[in-house]
Amino acid sequence: MTEPLDPYASAALRELATRGFIEQLSDAAAIDAALATGPITFYIGYDPTAASLHVGNLVCIMAMRRLQRLGHRPIVVMGSGTARIGDPSGKSELRKMLDPDAIASNVARIGQVFGRFLELDGDAAAIVVDNFDWLSGLGYIGFLREIGVHFTVNRMIATKTYRDRLDAEAPLSFIEFNYQLLQAYDFLRLYRERGCTLQLGGSDQWGNMIAGVELIRRTGLDAAGPAHCLTFPLLTTTDGKKMGKTEKGAVWLDAAMCPPFDYYQFWIGCDDGDVRKLLAIYTDLEMDEIDARCQVQGAALREVKALLAFEATKLCHGEEAARAAASAAVQAFGAGDDWSAVPQVTVATPNVRLVDLLVDPAVAAFPSKRQARERISGGAVKLDGEPCREPDRELRAEQFTDQCVRLQVGKKLRLRVVLGGSP
């Protein structure tokens, strides 16, 4: 943790520090000086191991956004190359190898996200590069001679990433062991070719990042001076859980995988104690305003949460979608009647048993019919506001007012069940 006791000279570090972005700095004074002197180029890498980024990745993205707004130039590295290796950081076992087609399609989908958070034009335009471009052509012997010589196994196995695995006596495959070298090499390439002097990442990346810093120092500095790295804290909620996970899994940034309505609801549902922290990291609001808004206590905090949800949704899905999600929330959870913006599922025929509907993957309210039955009998389900405790009840055509039945499951799930042909 960094001591913010004596304020940083650079606006960038001051802002990151006051908003809660900083966990560790490789050399606080040097980074501060570099950021204060003028625009620098920095990068963050993402391995395309899933079809979408999720809220957990958003900390880094927001940090890039902050720095870019202060004039610094972001580079996003898509890790098509490193994704073929697999980062063992934070993983207790070897993950299955991703096939190249999956990686390529992930890259395409993930790439769309950055445009929403970063400026792609102007003096500090963000650029996106792919490390497969330089990693794929590496020759084994050449790489070992040029890069491998600068690493000692002694040092590597001392880093947390590898240490954890070894301490747990879990297998650490040789391919994974190489991951750190490749990430360090990425940094070196970006340093040499694009003058990139700072790498950002989650705190689990510290070992990999510092390896790059050291590699650059050992292979010889150029005019850009020493390279540095900075990590962000792993965000947890007040009750100690990982940020961005819900019972249904990760909260994705891709609208196809997590509709704006659900995304908005995720923020609305946050713990009271987290509101200020979340506003600082996930919105563009000024800290003065955040502090002022967070003065309130109790039920009044709901308004602040609505602000958080709106701002966060706006950044990710646009202002229009955020407004729609906000008003849909008021309608669906308040006394309102207009569910038009609530996510929908389509059924081909009205005669669907309630259990079958709730277990259907499109709804996925419950993992099994058995559980669905139990919950339905327990009063968890409402149709058009009316509790329905009969699992085997079928929906009837006449229930569909305007082709639609309003389904509530538990406190949070709201869906419109729409009668229609195509899905």
Next chain:
RNA sequence: GGAUGGGUUCCCGAGUUGGCCAAAGGGGGCGGACUGUAAAUCCGCUGCGUCACCGCUUCGUAGGUUCGAAUCCUACCCCAUCCA
């Protein structure tokens, strides 16, 4: 390679004189009440199914004994600790 202890349901962890074990208890999760779509609290559920008292699958793996096994036998795999 040798000795001893151990591998149980999402996690931790009971259960090994064979049936009353789908398997105690805790955690987590979900649902209900309360409420502010929060927290805390209380109550309920927590293997699957064509599902109340029925069937099926599950206690490291594969076989075996038995009317019947998480519990007994055999082989194998893995883990912990100690010895070489």
